[in-house]
Amino acid sequence: MGYGFSRDDVAYLGSAAGSAALAETDRLTLTPATLLRDLESLRREFGDRSAALVETVRLRRRAGVKLVDAGEWLFTDDALQQATPTAVARQRALRLAGRTVHDVTCSIGAELVELAQVCPSVIGSDLDPVRLDIAAHNLRVATGAHSEGVREAVRNVVLAKADALVPCSTAEVIIADPARRADGRRTHDPAKLQPPLPDLLAAYSGRDLAVKCAPGLDFDRLDWSGEIEVVSLDGAVREACLWSAGLTEPGVTRRATVLSSSGPAWSMTDADPDDIGERGPGEWIIDPDGAVVRAGLVRHYAAKHGLWQLDPRIAYLTGDTVPEGVRGFRILHRMDYKEKPLRAELHRRDCGPLEILTRGVDIDPDALRTRIKPRGSQPHTLIITRIGRTPTVFLCATP
Template structure:
């Protein structure tokens, strides 16, 4: 568990003296091996501020892959874990450009910074005063500073007690209960059913874990599943007033170094039933979680290996997507598979599975690949049969 910051810590870290001390701290390694020595150096220089300085620098270093302005921000460990990545927050802000927005669980302000760039007025509220003061610091020190007090206002308030007339409400309920991650909507903090009831009839965007059972919510609006750089990051529930007409599911695929794209259930999903083509394609996780595998296949001229399995196949691979060229197909049995791989001089072996109860690491150990040529196995179920495709590693 990370260091517990106080409001006094935040005031110090945001001061000129704190900024200078953080610069000195950042010159140290702060690795597990060097930490005791580094702490001793810092205690001699900064007394009881040493722990807060170390924690802040270590959190900033962790945050650089997630947040664009991390180099000057303040954090807590829990808040950093739940903070929305900059690319995802920016994508959401674009959808809300021009509206007044109230983030009722604003935490350390990662979402506020992006909203403030495109919205005329933004309110951030939270029950934790320390996090609110961290948010104030982060908003002020964003790379393209926004005007705290001009178009951003921060207030202490309960997310379940409406206190503004903003056009749009944003919420990000904490996804942990009793110290463990939860997918139960009623165990989120604040509970999702209570949150929806509190803002009934208003335009609402709620960030959720992508593993949530959305169908159980009877949600009227759009569910958008977002991935960033190949990893599924979140789902966002958009109320009917914010949803695109005719869209109830959307997959959005973002990249840190290029343009993103979206796919919705309003697009065609008619695909043929055919034997496997030359390639196997594993769609982005956002497409799978959003239930848009057939829509993705129809858009790119692909079809499914099996109607119940998310692996796709075809004679070409969509641009920018990793595909696996099929070299052989066989019933899944270890002994014949081991012989086939040996005949191909198989060495480095990637194993992908879906629809079968197989541990890739245990299977790799059993197959004993000792050659020099890299291969990929795709093990899946077609009909009732476990099937393995031996593929060239891209």
């Protein structure tokens, strides 16, 4: 659960004395092997503040994976877990540029920081006063306003304590990020989110709304007439976002947005063409980005890049070229899935390190690797899928 921060903790950590104490704490390793010794050392100097100092430094070290320039931010463990990665928050903010926005579940302010850069007026509200204090600190740090004190208005952002299910502003757009845990467990049931998604949608019926959701949410259980955008970052699907009809293009109900820390972003929608031919396997197999698959835009992606499907019900694509920046697997051999002939073929090709990818078949890659015992020296990739009703193996060169 992590350390339970108080408002007094936040005020101290955001002060000059707290900043100096955090710098001292950050010099310690704080690993499981040294934690007790490090805590004893800190208690001698900082007393009861030690636990808050240690937790903050450890959270800051974790935060660097998802948040840019957050080295001086404050967090709670739960809030950091749910915080939107900077690249994703920035992409969403750009879609809302120029509008007035109210984030009704603002938590520690990860979305507010990005919205403040492009929106003329931003409101952040939450029921948790500790998180609001943390958001005020993080906004000051991110915007260069270093004066102390909580709930201070930073440039164009106002913070307020408010219930997300009780509309309290006239902002043009409402943003919400319901918590995805119920009874201590992660949930994909819209009615068990906090606040419950159906209640949230009802509370802001008729208003422009953007709701961040887990990508595993069962979208078919939602009566949603707007757009569902699935977003990936560096190859990992990070979230889905529900956009009301007033915030999307006419006719668009699905969008895949692919972000990269080292390259340009791109997106596609179900308004794009999806006409593809039916042919046998080409020279390459391509596994589309997870955002494309989760958004149901595999055919659209194939049409854009001159590819086609191995099977109409399977997300693997094939073609004679590989789209730029995408990992492709060059087919060396194709066979029906039978373990004895497969083992012989692997031995004949001196296959050693073996990556096994599956889709549409009930096969455990680790268990299969143990059974077939590849002992050669040449790395290969096995792609096992279903073509029609036939489990099929493609032996591929490892990219």
